Amino acid sequence: MFEHDVLVIGAGLAGMRSGLAAVNRGVNVGVISKVHPVRSHSNAAQGGINAALTDRGDPWQDHAYDTIKGSDYLADQDAVAVMCQEAGQEVIGMENMGTIFNRDDSGRLGTRKFGGQREARTFFVADFTGQALLHVLYEQVLKAGVRVYEEWFVLSLIVRDGQCCGAVVMEIRTGDIHVIRAKSVVMATGGLGRVFEPSTNALICTGDGMALAYQVGAPLMDMEMVQYHPTTLKSNGALMSEAARGEGGFLINSTGERFMERYAPNMMELASRDVVSRAEQTEINEGRDVNGCVFLDCRHLGPKRIEDRLSQIRQLGIDFANVDMVEAPVPIRPGMHYQMGGIKADVDGLTSLPGLYAAGEVACVSVHGGNRLGANSLLDTLVFGRRSGEHAAERSRDMVHQSIDDNDSETDRKSIQGMLDREGRELFGKIRFELGQTMNTNLAVFRNHSGMEKASSEVDRLRDRFSKVVVADKGKTFNTNLLFTLELGFMLDCAEAIISSALERKESRGAHTRTDMPERDDKNWLKHILVNRIGDGDREIQHLPVVITEWAPQVRSY
Amino acid sequence: MDVTISVSRYNPDSNLPGSYFQDYQIEVDDSSTVLDALIKVREEIDGSLALRCSCRSAICGSCAMRINGQARLACNTKITDILKRGSGSVSVEPAGNMTVVKDLVVDFSPFWTKVRQIEPWLQPNRPPPEQEYIADDDDMLHLAGVMDCIMCGACVSDCTVLNVDKNFLGPAALAKAYRFVADPRDDADVIRLGDLNKYGGIWDCTRCMQCVEVCPKDVDPMSRIMALRDKAMEEGYTKTYGARHAKAFSDLVEHSGWLNELQLPIRTFGLFNVKQMFKLFPVGIRSIINGKLPPIVHRSITGVENVRRIFERVRDKR
């Protein structure tokens, strides 16, 4: 058995920022990740990170307003205020630790424009901002000597006397199962993109943390709010960053028209993502598409600007769409990208389960509400990663460990053995693919009751099949076959939570657009939806009012 | 179209000894990558195939492996390109210079140990600025070229020196070291260069270009290593054989317009370095036998002043 004051699950930006904050407070920290930290999905963030630097003439309140409007008024305004106020300090802190950022002419940090915002307040490193931040945090974690469990997989959380006090984990290399005891646990396992097929997310984004928390009774919030990004490639769902539009790229339909003129005359291509994705999907549904796609046109930016600032995106287009954006418009369409919802957490990362914290994409502090602004997610991971690490450290300081030991891994050992012993023909790959397709058909940009009901019964059927799934690889060493099967179990839980929340919300708001209920209904639905598992398989749905401070809900136009 | 891909398999838990190739027949299209094919195998044919992969877009660094003998990222290598280039077949093996754990998964721990060895974190030696450090955009963009490194290990896989000397820090760690030495915000460059100057460091690279060739991110590790050599010499680290060899080489050419091969070892090792001189003895004998003995009296070439002028120019440019 291993032991830490604070155990951080996940080594993306949120996890490593949290671990660093905790170790700086002088407690013993362990960070565990199913992939090497620099392989975490945070490295995929191309565009940048938002911060309003108030002393440079961009008041944080403006950033807060853009965020809240972007969220379709579902974000908790007190939490948004915390995030926007602490943004500058976080970005500058990362710079001081060694992140290289693009500069302006005076050698200070430079910015670019991003969607849904009136100011250029997105700080960036060419088009690999996430990677640059992630590598620097890893460097700092090395420097601080934090124990990192690289390529260890969390199987379940341990709860004793109503407190989360550790985790059961598997060392992937050897297949050995261990218990890690901790006074506080910070969940930072990122998103669930793979529940949808296709998705911009990496193959490791399987919603593990949301499911792990859900399984021990920590409620999930705003799960119906799934973001479809306006510019993804058809072939494999890869993302063309919003930076392309931030730098001035156009969206055109099959007739060559800049169609955003009709949907968002002021902000055009840089309206909020839900707005742009709906516009594209409408163009596609109404036949102004080519093979199910509209186009991202960057030709007018010229080769130099594209090479300096969008080189990676250009390469993606060449590799996966056979189109060089310098020469031709790239076919794109809306694609699943981000989960606004997650484990309900407050601004210090506290969840409803004592001892369990959550930060990053896995959490729902509710700063994104119904629609996240581009470049607000990296900010979310850093601000709330740090805050949860600090809080968890303070909480753990004068505590004693719960008395748990290796026997607490017995349930997991048995269920894994059960999976390995099973014989039959059901393959995880097929179930996973069908799950993704079902979700992408019925819970995409436009939704309706019957589609969501259909998805719900389909997920029940898939769950049935999952109980018969066989693991071909019976060995212990690096058994990825077993891991994918375990992940599929987590994904099914996430799908269930998404669908039940989506069926519950009887209006259209942000990313949740129902063709059968197209209006926003502030009177009845200006509230969060929480879904919780009680007992074996039963679900409980609750509502929670949205925190409104100074920004009263208004009609949303861009 | 249908293709056959041969995948190197190894499972330490089975009683099959060593690794072997297994062929899989799969259907792919024009834009399919090697990774797509491997995932297809894993999800539809043989779930037991082990490999690392995540982002599918050349950013997470998980999927470096040897494809038709050369290290590449499986996720940005199109099958059609490989077929065009090669013999019409596709073979996939684990990355080289690292121990195989299972199938296409290799043990990266020596890779990370070397990265840790170069103390890869910013080490400023001045009070932290109130806001950001002021820095030139061009300097930052220059660093961005190195920061692009995704730690995939393709370069390490195919580095010819690592193949014979496991102690070499290797292209990835050295490129990372350059990133700090060249960072105007880092103040530890002199100490860093001192460490890099030791055995296993910058002078052990043979400039074989493999790392440049295979790097999927155009990080160009070899040039970074050469830049580190220059900086080390500028800082006065001229005492290693490698550094002395480089300095002697250029001094001699500047002096006479061509290389004085007899002088070179003397200046590199020192005339009274009996041990090294003795080691060179057989080389001398062999060159005499093969009629390759350099002239005892070394004359300058005609037009040597032009050569010297080139050297001046280069010095002015710095």
Ligand SMILES: Cc1cc2nc3c(=O)[nH]c(=O)nc-3n(C[C@H](O)[C@H](O)[C@H](O)COP(=O)(O)OP(=O)(O)OC[C@H]3O[C@@H](n4cnc5c(N)ncnc54)[C@H](O)[C@@H]3O)c2cc1C
């Ligand atoms: C293509 C793309 C581009 C994006 N661009 C931007 C952008 O420009 N700006 C922006 O603000 N946001 C962007 N985002 C969103 C943003 O990148 C993510 O939301 C954010 O990085 C998530 O960070 P995280 O730390 O929460 O999780 P991640 O970085 O996903 O890390 C999760 C960690 O948890 C670990 N983990 C997961 N499950 C387990 C388990 N069972 N056991 C052990 N460890 C586990 C993983 O190994 C990993 O270390 C983008 C997203 C995508 C997909």
Ligand code: SF4
């Ligand atoms: S150039 Fe140097 S570092 Fe690069 S592969 Fe060759 S020997 Fe290794």
Ligand code: SF4
């Ligand atoms: S230098 Fe290139 S090949 Fe080497 S690890 Fe970095 S990205 Fe990979």
Ligand code: FES
């Ligand atoms: S899968 Fe991430 S680099 Fe290939």
